[in-house]
Amino acid sequence: MNTFSAYLPYYKRNLKVAFPVMLTQLGAAMVAFFDSVMVGHYGTADLAAVSFSNAIFFTVMVFAMGAVMGITPLVGHVHGRLEKILEGQKPDSGNPLPVHTEDEIAHKHEQITSYLVNGLVYTALLCVASLALLAPCIPYLDAFGQEPEVVSCARTYYILIVISIVPFLLFCFSRQFLEGLGNTFVAMMITIGCNLLNIGLNWVFIFGHWGFEPMGAEGAGWATLISRCLMPVCFFIAMGCKAEWRRYLTGMKRRLITRREVEHLLTIGVPIGMQSFAEAFLFTASFVIIGWINKEALAAHHIANQMCDLTFMLAMGIGAATTIRVSHQMGKGDLQAVKMASHASVHLCLLMNTIGAAVMILGRHSLPYLFTEDPEVIPTASTLLLIGGLFQYADGLQCIGAAMLRGIQDVRAPMRIALFSYIAIGLPLGLILAFPVGLGAEGMWLAFIVALAIPAILYHIRFNRQLKQLKYENEESI
Numbered sequence: 001m002n003t004f005s006a007y008l009p010y011y012k013r014n015l016k017v018a019f020p021v022m023l024t025q026l027g028a029a030m031v032a033f034f035d036s037v038m039v040g041h042y043g044t045a046d047l048a049a050v051s052f053s054n055a056i057f058f059t060v061m062v063f064a065m066g067a068v069m070g071i072t073p074l075v076g077h078v079h080g081r082l083e084k085i086l087e088g089q090k091p092d093s094g095n096p097l098p099v100h101t102e103d104e105i106a107h108k109h110e111q112i113t114s115y116l117v118n119g120l121v122y123t124a125l126l127c128v129a130s131l132a133l134l135a136p137c138i139p140y141l142d143a144f145g146q147e148p149e150v151v152s153c154a155r156t157y158y159i160l161i162v163i164s165i166v167p168f169l170l171f172c173f174s175r176q177f178l179e180g181l182g183n184t185f186v187a188m189m190i191t192i193g194c195n196l197l198n199i200g201l202n203w204v205f206i207f208g209h210w211g212f213e214p215m216g217a218e219g220a221g222w223a224t225l226i227s228r229c230l231m232p233v234c235f236f237i238a239m240g241c242k243a244e245w246r247r248y249l250t251g252m253k254r255r256l257i258t259r260r261e262v263e264h265l266l267t268i269g270v271p272i273g274m275q276s277f278a279e280a281f282l283f284t285a286s287f288v289i290i291g292w293i294n295k296e297a298l299a300a301h302h303i304a305n306q307m308c309d310l311t312f313m314l315a316m317g318i319g320a321a322t323t324i325r326v327s328h329q330m331g332k333g334d335l336q337a338v339k340m341a342s343h344a345s346v347h348l349c350l351l352m353n354t355i356g357a358a359v360m361i362l363g364r365h366s367l368p369y370l371f372t373e374d375p376e377v378i379p380t381a382s383t384l385l386l387i388g389g390l391f392q393y394a395d396g397l398q399c400i401g402a403a404m405l406r407g408i409q410d411v412r413a414p415m416r417i418a419l420f421s422y423i424a425i426g427l428p429l430g431l432i433l434a435f436p437v438g439l440g441a442e443g444m445w446l447a448f449i450v451a452l453a454i455p456a457i458l459y460h461i462r463f464n465r466q467l468k469q470l471k472y473e474n475e476e477s478i
Contacts, residue, residue, distance in 0.1 A: 010337075010344035014321050018348070020188035021179070022317025034199050035220045036306050038206050040299070040371040046217040047372065048295045049153035051302035052146055053217075055287030057161050059280050060133050064126045064165070066276025068173045070269030071119050072320070073327040073409050075112055075180025080331020082108040113251040116177055118261040122269070123173040125262075127166045134162045146291050150298075153217045160221030170232035178235075178245070179324055190234045198227035271411035275402060278418035282426045282451060289434060290441045296376040297441045303371045304384035304445070308395070311356030315396040318349050319403030326407025335471050342404045342463065346397070353396040360389035380441055387445040394452035401459025410466055417458045426451025 040047040085105060138159060142151045175187040204210050205219025215222070239245040283305070291298045322345040329337040360367070364385035368378045405414050426447050433443025 007344050010340045014325055014341060014344050017184055017324050018318045018321030020184035021320040022314050024188045024191040034202060037371055038202050039217055039220050042206055042216045044295060044299055044374055045149045046153050048150045048298045049157060049217045050220060051287060051298055052150055052291060053154045053158040055284045056137055059284040060130050061165055062280035063273040063277035064130050064169050065172050067126055067269040067273030068123060068176050069272050070265055071115060071176045072180045072323050073406050075115050075177060076324055076327030077331040078108055078111045079181055080328035084332045113248045114256045114261060116248050117252050117256045118265060119173055119177060121257055122262050122265045123169055127169050130165050144288050147295055150295060157217040157221035160225045164225040164228040167229045167232050171235060174232060174235040179320060182324060186238045190231055194227040194231050198223050201226060268411055271415040275415045275418040278422040282422040285427055286430060286444045290444060293440055297380055299377045300380035300384060301441050303368050303381040304388050307360055307367060307385060308388045311392060312395055314352045315349050315399040318345050319399045322400060322403040323407045326404060330408055339467060345400050349396040349400045353392040357389040357392040360385045383442055384445050391449040391452050394456045397456035398452055398459060401463060404463045405459060408466060413462055414459060417455050421454040422451050
């Protein structure tokens, strides 16, 4: 049985990779958090409008973000092999591997460059598809059963965030590419800088400062669009400033674009995107369904969801580090390190979930006041925060389980599990508890517990089975 001292190096390595990603993800969540806080103090209808618009937008955006995640394990696998080659060339390494030629090293670098070129083509296709899905909703926002005041506030905000998906997906792809190379620091710095800009622009546009008229939800939309446009620009500037990465930019050639490579990215990325979409669809549907109750219930739902997002971003940071570490060790062929790195991530996630659950449960009566002082919103938000605290462990474990499977490029089975858990089980159960049973928003949140627990269990069972199969195949090949 492995002891704490055996896991300690893995905790350190995972956290070294995870910490910048956690700050990056937390920073992204903090923008939505401050949007909600600032818009909420502007007006309840504007808060509900931001919540409603983001619910529609995030369904597509989360799919697209998940779809570009496929680049990380692909680049990470090649990078792990490249590291193994370079380690074998060190004269003092003591490694019995034969000395590899410069041609072999150049081939690995060209493979990574090929992923960059074809990944950009793939991301452009995702941008077109995302706009094609989101834009037609603009004339029909009033068809979702929301209150007229909410729809009126939502329309311009929705248009602005739909436009912002193009630069944001370019940023997401660039971030996933560098994460495949093992770097998570650049994304953290860009995210922090652009998020600070977003918050500052919120203050200017939402409330009307420096000569601008107060714009409420629309102002938050302009702030988001401007800051997201800067993110990919900063990323490519950063890549050009480092020789190790610049070689991939300068090595980009049209001949590297191949249909086969783009299709390969699709076979890895689309199942990940569908997996992310299934979870997002449940939460998006919950915004629409709870909006049928009244705007106060929707605002309470949004508040509790924002707090859960903050803790989930920490789990996503650890999950991203897990995919990176697992893919690198898979590239090196070290299955024991794959197992240890994965288990270390589970331990770290459980610790983060404990802290998150404690904050939400103990602070459930005071946290809603950060967003609003509406006496009709706060009691419901407090109850939802209690339920949210209870499903923290399931939420974190399903996130890490999915990341472990991505690291070994196992994406189809997790997609099926997600579609079953979130759409076939979670959504109908939420509807039944909310309306026929009469629990309202609280019923929808109780369904979240069940929907998250199923993949939390099945992903980990799947990963352990796959790891045993890989170990058996390695032993058979010897």
